[in-house]
């Protein structure tokens with residue numbers, strides 16, 4: 001679905017190849033400053049670097065902005081609301097690129113996504129009257145709606161930069177479930193993450209980054225061994241087994 005060759009951006013990201021398949025969930029894992037956000041921003045088409053990126057075999061730089069908005073949704077790292085607007089209106093902005101969308105279908109999708117993310121009771125609030133975690137869930141709802149398969153047949157790619165930020169443990173679990181639900185409908189998902197154990201359990205593939213280059217990538221259980229993670233993060237880690245589940249914890 002996405003195929004990037006020799007992409008790079010100055011010293012922020014060194015030349016690398018990257019791809020994500022339809023329906024696949026890829027996690028980017030790596031220490032602060034390793035290049036995760038830079039890679040995601042390049043894949044979103046919002047900034048340009050060296051190399052080439054194809055979205056469904058089309059050159060990303062040649063796709064016009066309205067078409068791009070229908071094909072991919074991008075959640076940047078958490079920001080404060082830029083302006084005050086009702087949550088319902090904010091979510092409707094996410095649907096504005098979808099042509100000929102019947103109001104009833106739009107409303108059904110908004111209700112469905114808000115129920116999944118537990119924000120149905122916030123629809124009449126202003127974005128400035130939300131806690132940090134509630135605002136993050138509203139932002140997540142917005143990007144999910146933008147490529148929601150029931151209303152947008154052109155949706156192909158979901159890019160999430162640290163989507164778990166500000167979410168409590170229960171809401172993190174909800175977020176990972178909705179990501180899987182979207183991937184199961186054929187959307188390619190690429191997201192940065194700082195939760196090693198969630199990547200172990202929830203990613204189809206992990207790409208480990210350090211200093212702007214790929215250390216290794218593959219199936220999490222194959223490549224996320226303690227030695228590689230210690231080397232990548234410069235931290236002492238330990239592998240433990242709890243109720244038959246492997247966890248990686250810091251010393």
Ligand SMILES: Nc1ncnc2c1ncn2[C@@H]1O[C@H](COP(=O)(O)OP(=O)(O)OP(=O)(O)O)[C@@H](O)[C@H]1O
Pocket residue numbers: 011012013030031032033034035036037038039
């Ligand atoms: N706008 C910018 N201009 C110049 N350098 C930048 C800019 N944004 C980030 N960088 C640098 O690029 C490198 C990669 O940053 P990036 O934000 O991609 O890392 P990250 O892996 O997402 O980090 P984090 O986990 O802290 O979010 C870092 O060295 C950072 O200091």
